[in-house]
Amino acid sequence: MPHRSLWEDIVFGLKHDVLNDDVSRAALRAYQYGICDLELEDIIRGKVHNAHIQLQLGAIPPFRTPKLFKGDIVLGNNLNGDHVLVEKQWLNAGMFIGANTGGGKTTLQHFLFLQLISSLEGLWMTDLYKAGHRSLLPVYEKLGVPLAVLRGETIKLNLLQPDGDPHRHVSLVVDVLGRVLQLPSRALAIVRTKCHQLYTNFGVFKGTSDHYPVLYDLYNEVKSAPGLNKQAQEAILDRLGALLVSLTPKVAAWRLAWKPSDLTRRHIVWELGSFSESAKSILSSYLQFSVLYSRLEEGQNNVPLNFMMAFDDSQRYFAGSAIQVGDLPPLDEVAGLIRGTGTSLCGAAQTMNGISRGLLPNLATKIMGRLGSHRDYQYLGADMGMTQEQISWAKLHLKPGLFVASLAEGPWRQPFPLAIPRITLPGGVTDQHVSESAKQLDHLSVIPASEFDSWTPYHTETFQVQTGSDESGIHSSLNRAELRLLQMIILHPAEPSSAYAKYSRMSSRRATETRKSLIEKGMLTEHSVQCTGRGRPTIILEPSLEAIEVIEEWAGRDKGQDGS
């Protein structure tokens, strides 16, 4: 056993909280007064010696017990079973919880939310995949606090509806669209121009308050605009179309929709699991940015915590948080700006893989649960200021309900183990129960954009055969290529379909497309005939009677024009 001075033993004992019992404290006090005899010294050395042995065996956690005995909320218990109390205001700086599946992230969030229900003006809990937060509904009902659980199809949002300054909002929307849809710069410039154009057309800049453009208007505007760069236009239409298909008109086609700033005074569970990743990301980003900027516009700065946004399983959402597209700062920086507006951002993720390096500094309170890989422990442990010894202990000892926390504010900045009591929430929250809870938002005024109820990104066209003496004639529905091909089919009947490309002087690809179009319009019928001794059957095209009439009329008109 190495020789150590009594002073070294006392420092070690205090550091590892082995001199907390009454006898040890009395011995320490005697030492301070200079009356420590050999018997008292043996008491101190004995405790410390035992602690050394237990530490070598890994039986003592290499953490100091936090001295956090005052605060509004219980963060959890320390390993001695005493409450760890923190000020609610400390959560203003954001919180990050990292724990793999079954590690107790949701339970920890519920434990905190239950204490914050009555003191927060608004609380948004976003379930990006699961539907775990809806189990809080019976608790809210018992407390008499309204909680709305909004499933995908019951959400009514219009991303182009400004919540404050329209100029700022249009920048916000363009940036969110660019970030989520990963639009190239030229496409982004087109989106920005079209959004401005829509705002001008709808009078948004002049102050309209109940009739806003919707994303479907933007899609149509880009689609119908002539002379745009083809690649950029297609990039927008493909990605925006896919997004709108996922969102559905039921969610996103509202001339007047809910205002995010109105919703911040409510307790809401957003269940976004039914949406695609891009739709989840765009809705979350839109809500988050709208709230931030509307609060900044209201002049809120360094106000007490009154609103919290929590994202469960936010791995993918936060993974793209560092992308900066346009004028606005990326999500990483926004997470930091939020603090001053009395808004707390709480994110929970299963792994650190992909989480932006810029995000963690702005989610200042960090809680580590049981993780799945060495890299995750090292990554998060380093950001929490844990030593290698502490990280090694965490790898071996963390389990569901047992975490290591480090606080952003307050007097105790060292990491410490934190045990969360098991919470059993009443289950059996049905979809009907959830739908009932959403009805409390029915009184908010909304105006649907019903013209997009049956919207589809695929081009559809109704072909109507016209007869009689209409000046435009039946062939007005056929373009020149179709008329030319049809004419050749009638002039050279019963030849293989491939022959008509040459007759009508068009590429075989274009001839095939034109032929298919004519078949869809009922002008042609295809027949398969084995015209040669072997190989695939030849496609023989039969013109319909209408087609023959159309071509006769068209040819006659062309002849008349040539003659004149």
Add this chain to the structure above:
Amino acid sequence: VRGGFVHNRVLVDSIRKLAVAHGAAVSEEHRVSVGGKPGFVDLMIQIPSAVVVCEAELGPRRAVWDVAKASALDADLLLIVTPTRGVATRIQARLAESEIGNPELEIWVLPLGVARQRLHKLFSLISASIKSGKKKIQ
């Protein structure tokens, strides 16, 4: 002319043009009487040594009646030309079921492409007019 586009413009026209190109005498919609019942064959092709009756069929329904008409015309060969191999197979099955037989009548049931090849060979053996010709037959 009876029949639709494929029957008239594709099958019958194709065989007719081939036969004419080889110098055969071709009679379209040739009248025939089978046991007092009137009928027509699509093409009756006469070459110096044989009479060929050609019928274009899109299904097996009239196959047996075609054999009866060809027999009534005392034809040497009945060519039933079809758009696809599948239709030809069904017609062959129908004829086999009906057990109709005429030992003096040879019956070919062939899709258009093969029918044209077989006729081409047949006419080549009989007619000298095509020996020098490599002209594409329309």
